[in-house]
Every structure is written in C-alpha cells, then in structure tokens.
Amino acid sequence: MESYVGVKGKNVVGGGDVGREMPVAPPSSSSAAVGMVEFPAAAAGLGYAGMTAKEAGGGYQERRVVVGEMDFFKTAEKRGERKEPPPATATAAASGHAGASPDDLSLNKDDLTINMGLLVGRRRNSGSEESIVDDGGVSSNDEEHREAKAALAVTKAEIGRLSEENKRLKNMLSNVTTKYNSLQMQFVTLMQQRRSVLAAPIHQQELLDPEKKEQEGSQQQQQQLIPRQFISLGSASLQPDVEAPHSVVVVGGDVCAPSSSNPDAAVPAMMPLPHFDHHNHHHPIHGGRERGSSPAEADHHRHHQQEQPPPPPQQQQQLPPSWLPADKVPRFLPGKGPEPVPEAATMRKARVSVRARSDAPMISDGCQWRKYGQKMAKGNPCPRAYYRCTMAAGCPVRKQVQRCAEDRTVLITTYEGNHNHPLPPAAMAMASTTAAAASMLLSGSMPSADGSLMAGLDPHRRRRRPPPPASSTQPQPPRPEPAQLQAALAEAARPVALPQLFGQKLYDQSKLSAVQAVAGTKGSDGGALADTVNAATAAIASDPNFTAVLAAALTSYIGSRSGSGGAGAGGSSGTLFGQKLYDQSKLSAVQAVAGTKGSDGGALADTVNAATAAIASDPNFTAVLAAALTSYIGSRSGSGGAGAGGSSGTVQPLMSGGGDSCSRDDKIGEQNS
C-alpha cells in the first residue's frame, strides 16, 4: 500500500516502498469508459461553449458540429440549475459511487437520483417522516399527508422532467460523440501529416494540415486565436488562483510524440514530469543502463524505431514511423550514433508532473505500475520511486513519484512516455489530463514559456503550497479505488465535492494542488520541440482521451473559478455543458510552461506554431488549451484573483513570445521542491 507515507515505516525516507496501490480496476471501468467517451463530447461542448464561441465564430471554423454542442450546453445548464441546490449532496452520493460508474449518462442519472433522494428526504423530515412514507397506515395529520403527497407528485414530475432532459442530453451526447469521433479522426490525420512535415525542419507555418488549409493561411492567426481563447477564458475564469492546491505540471521535456503512436493506445498519454526533474531534461528517464536491458523493454528502446510491436493500431496506424522512434530512441542514440533518427525521434518524451496532496503513496491513475527502483534525491529526504507501467508488456511509460521535501503532503508524480496499449477509462482521465497539460504547455506556453511562465509558476506554487490547509489529508479513505482514476486531477478531492465532468466525476482525494505543465526541449533542435508538441497534440487528438483531457482541463479550469466564487457567470464553470464542476479540490491552476533547452529560438517557434496549428485545428483542443491557459493565467496573475484583463495580458506574452527557453525542468524542479 499506501505506505509511502503511512504504512511502512520507511515512509519518509523509504517511502517508496510500498505502494502498490494497484490501480486496478481496469475492468470495471467499462462504464467509465463510456463516460470517457462522452466526456469528449462534453468537453468539446465546453470548449465550444465557453471559449470558442469567439473563436469559433471568428475564426475558425470549426467543423465540428457546434450545434450539437451548443445544445448540449444549454441543456446542461438547465440541468445545472436544478441540480445546483443539491450539489453537495449529490456529490457526496456520487462520491460514494466513486466515479466509477459514471458516465455521462450515469452521472446524470445519479444526479437526478440524488436530487430525488434529497427532496424526498427533506420532505419527510419536514413533515412527519414516517407518516409520509407509510401513508397508508399513517394516521398522522392529513395535512401532512397531503403535503407529502403533493411533494411526491412534484418530485415525480420533476423526475419526469429530468428524465426527459436526460434523454435529450443523451441524444445530444451521442451526436456530439459521433461528431467528435469523426473530428478526432480528422485531427489525427492532420497531426500525422503535420508530423511528417515537422520532421523536416519546417517552419512553423507549414504545419498546417491539409484540412486546415483553409485556415492555414495564417497559422499565425490561429495562434493568435488561440491566445485569445485563452484570454477569454482567463477573463472568465480569472480567479484562478485560488490557491488551489492542485497542480499539474507538465514538464515536457520532450515529448514523445508518439502518443499517437500508440495509436491504439488510447491514451497517448504522456506523462508529465514534475519538477523534479531537475536534470531530467537531461536525460530523461533513460538512465542508466540499458545494459542488459534485456527483454522487451530494451528492445523497445533500442529498436524503438524498428519495432514497436503492438499496437494494434486502430486508428492511427499510419503514423507509425515517426512516433515510434521518438519514444526511446534517444537512449540508444548516444551509443550508436548513426541512427537515422529523425527529428521526431529526438523529441521524444514529454513529461508531465502532477502534484497532488495526498496521503496515499501514489495517486491512482488507473494504470498498473511496477516499482523498479528507488533513490534518494539529493534535495530532499524523501526518496524518489521509479515505476514502470505493467499494463502491457512493452509499455514504455514510466513514472517517478516523490514527495516534496517541504510539504510532505504533496506528492509529485511525473509521467514519461506514451502507453502502447489502451488505457482503462480511469487512466484515460489522468492520461488525458496530463497529456492535455503537456500539450497545452507545449503549445501554448512554449513560446513565451520560459521566462514568464516559469517565473510565474514558481512563485505561485510556492506560495500556495505552503498553505497547508488541507493537511487534513489524512487518511481518510484514501484510495477509493484506484481504479477509478479520477486520478490525477480527480483524485484530489474526495472530500469535497466531486467535480463532475461530463458525467465524470473527479475526486480529489489527494487534492491536487495545481497542475502545471511545462514543456522543455532538451535538444537544441528546434525541430524536436516542435515534434514534441506535435506528438502531444497528436496523442491528444488521437485519443479519446483527448476529450478527457479537455474535460480535465476544463474541469481544472472550472474548478479554479468555482473555487473562488462558485460558478462564474458566463462561463460559470459550474455548469458547463450542463454539468457542474466542483472543485473541491480547488484546482488552483493549471500552468503550462514550455521551455526549450536549446537555445534555438527557431525551434521553439516552430514548435509553437505546430502546436498552435494542431490546437487550432481541433476546437476541442483549443478549448482545452484555453482552459489550461486560463487556469494558468489565473494562477499567475494572481493568486488572488486574477483579473480578467490582467490575465489576458499575461497570457499573450506567453503566447507570442518566443522567449528563450528557459529552463525547463531545472527551474521547475527547483521550484517544486
């Protein structure tokens, strides 16, 4: 178990040891999966609703069917209103379920159910409880009876209404989902194309995809657009800061593009790495020896390019080559020099780090992990644990888990690599989130990244963290079940409410404090960065997770907003899409930072462009980005709340800038610590 902290004594130091949390639960998740699916749709909707409107209108087109989304949104709102009252309760109930079940639909149902229950309960209480129930026998006051009946009738009516809405929503959802899927496919295709393009040292602009051509004209425009979105979001959300405790940081050093590679893998996931990395960038995970690296893994690494087995490519098979290499290639490269590794290869991995407050040794992300190492980090007393994904044979994904020296309550989990297998729904959420974060970071922040972002982030983080407020973290029931996955983000908030995204619920047991994403490019190659971004994008796009990601992003965003105030007006985060998100966890902010190690500005620019393009292409993506940005901004802007305007300003710089990169991980890491 969870021992990290708790169980085994080592904990502090040794903490690593335990842990096995096994996320387990993959299977059950089927329902979840569904939810995921829906998620996307929802997400899309959100994006749309929230941010896009502007953009969509303005710019881009968007093929997506907005309409559907729009509708969704409306509906959702309705729902939201009704529900609002009971939120807390509902959440609680939901929490009980754990998010497992929830699909969108499910959620809805749950919600409804919950509401119902509440109502009933009230009534009873207010009235004479029993009497109502037993009406038959009860002799109590007739009046009460009547009242009760009336109440029941009302309730029933309400339920009926809700049911109808539910149906409607479902229909909408399906529509949206369908559309989403188609779009996704398109997106993927585009991404692939893009990659190919990127591979070559192209300039940013080229990225465009055929489809986008239309837009192509000005990628720049697109970029701009994006920013705008962010901005807009930002304004909306603003608050952000909130101290939210959770943060996800994506460090992307390199991204592996591959996400897509995993085509199948549904989740491309990239995992992010946190700050820890100080050096990570240097060599990400690879570490040491491959020496024997025997088996599969080794092979993978080595051959990556060559082989890569598995994937049953569902959708993307096409991409293959490029990404493959990316993953691990790097490792070997050194030795062998002459490999043709394309740029893509260079890029490789993006790391995403997720910070969460949790007692548990590990956050449940829905994947199964095997610990393969533990080391004391120089900086802090807490050991860093190394895990490898065991969901699939050759899955290259690795993660590092470490506690902050400062706040032991903060658990920093860094993910690296893309899964080469489909992820369970739960995992999806995380993955998507991280991926999204990463992508976001990469794309958005890259440009400005360095400096500004980084800087901004740090401060915030530090500030916020300290507030231990929640130390409450105690053990409660920590792991709900890993399975769920609400993971990453979600994890957090258990206690509180559960934010529900589109039917998904996020729990924050751990209380993620913040999500930050940072992308760094190790190599100097400009291309690499671009690749990374692309990869990220691709990954996201390709996967259903994408949606999830978006959702996550949104969620976080929302959460941040809500935290402060509750639902915001326009966007009121609360009800996006009709769903309400709660942020118990208080996502404070999502930050994305991209850093380029290399000095090349050009590369960075390209990357950015690419990312932008990618994003632009997909409305959802945009939305996500926007969300991410927003949150980020908000956080930056102020802890206190950021003003809309202010935020926007901040943002822009980022977007536009090309700054140099900064420091990538290092800084980050430091910050974290």
Add this chain to the structure above:
DNA sequence: CGTTTTTGACCCGCGC
C-alpha cells in the same frame, strides 16, 4: 507459484 518490492550495483551524462 507468480508477481511485485527491495536494494545494492551498474551505467551514463555532465561538470570540474
């Protein structure tokens, strides 16, 4: 009996 954790050793890149 299989799988995962533990843990010391090894490898690698980097800075000096």
Add this chain to the structure above:
DNA sequence: GCGCGGGTCAAAAACG
C-alpha cells in the same frame, strides 16, 4: 579522467 548525481537492472526477498 574523476567524481557526482540520476536512472535502471536484476537478484533476492516479500506478498498473495
């Protein structure tokens, strides 16, 4: 070239 720090390997132990 040496030492440092990070990351990984793999044998042994621990679990279930």
